Amino acid sequence: MRRGTRYGALLGPLLAGGATPALVTRAARGLGLPERGRYAVVVLGTPVPDAAVAEGPDADGSRWWWGAAEGSPGEVEGSPGAAEAREGGREVAVVLLGPAGPARAAARLRELGAGPGGVSPVVGCLAQLGAARRLAGTALLTCEPGSREIVRLDERLPAALLVSRPELSTRLLAEVFGPLLTLVPAERSLLVETLEAWLECGGSVGRAAARLGCHRNTVFNRLRRLERLTARSLSRPRELVDLVLALDVLRLSSAPP
Known part of the structure; x- marks a missing residue:
């Protein structure tokens, strides 16, 4: 060098x-x-x-x-x-x-x-x-x-697209996670952490529960609540894409989840 x-x-x-x-x-x-x-x-x-x-x-x-x-x-x-x-x-x-x-x-x-x-x-x-x-x-x-x-x-190509258009990233975050962001920080962090664990475990509720140290029904209930707050379903591919991209924007922001 x-x-x-x-x-x-x-x-x-x-x-x-x-x-x-x-x-x-x-x-x-x-x-x-x-x-x-x-x-x-x-x-x-x-x-x-x-x-x-x-x-x-x-x-x-x-x-x-x-x-x-x-x-x-x-x-x-x-x-x-x-x-x-x-x-x-x-x-x-x-x-x-x-x-x-x-x-x-x-x-x-x-x-x-x-x-x-x-x-x-x-x-x-x-x-x-x-x-x-x-x-x-x-x-x-x-x-x-x-x-x-x-x-x-x-x-990091999807995240690279997001950081290349910050004005659209900000709008995406507000549109998808707007209601989630109004929760108190501890409550919001819990839902975000659960979504991240579920994604990292390939969509397995059981594996996510083991990683988080809680019952699988707890993970299921948190994910259902996140779906209600965002008006998006984890079982619909296009809506799941919205959630994953919004999660990337949240991860890349300077504010904690």
Whole structure:
């Protein structure tokens, strides 16, 4: 993994998107990277751990280059304003992937204690890094507030759609969970926790009850109450989609359930 003013100066225009072919070629030569290859972009919401910028490839052969902070592609480490841009901002890395692909890149960041962070889908050339950076940033937005998650966009596509249109997400939450949100926090949390457990247990009331440490009839009654409050049935696929998406919006909001 590498970092420095020279790397940032070359990566910045690529991460900003819209780099000319000549600029892409110059950056490839300066960084020692192939113009075409299997690349991913990582965006972290907190400062990158020192261990992440050690020289040399990872165990699977992937190579990392850390560039400018997200939101300031023109600023590089060592330049005026770069430290301020990273403070409370986002760290960005370009990864030339090894055989294990982006899943290994995400695992590596978890091992280092980084996070929260988003990992883009694979792109096939340096000219596509700008699009990959935007997608990695969207993946980061799907991380629960205060978490240390490292997520790949392809694992969070429905949530990514929600965070991409915050005005619609807010409306969805109000439309689906409006009556639920009027309950006292403890009561609301109980229903939300039960719905989450039921979903994580594949729709099994018995398994959800075991996870929650209560009787299966208690889970059943809570779910029926949630259906009445939201006017949506867990047995109707389209209405279940509404509930799952609203639950994602609630999870991603800064307010507790």
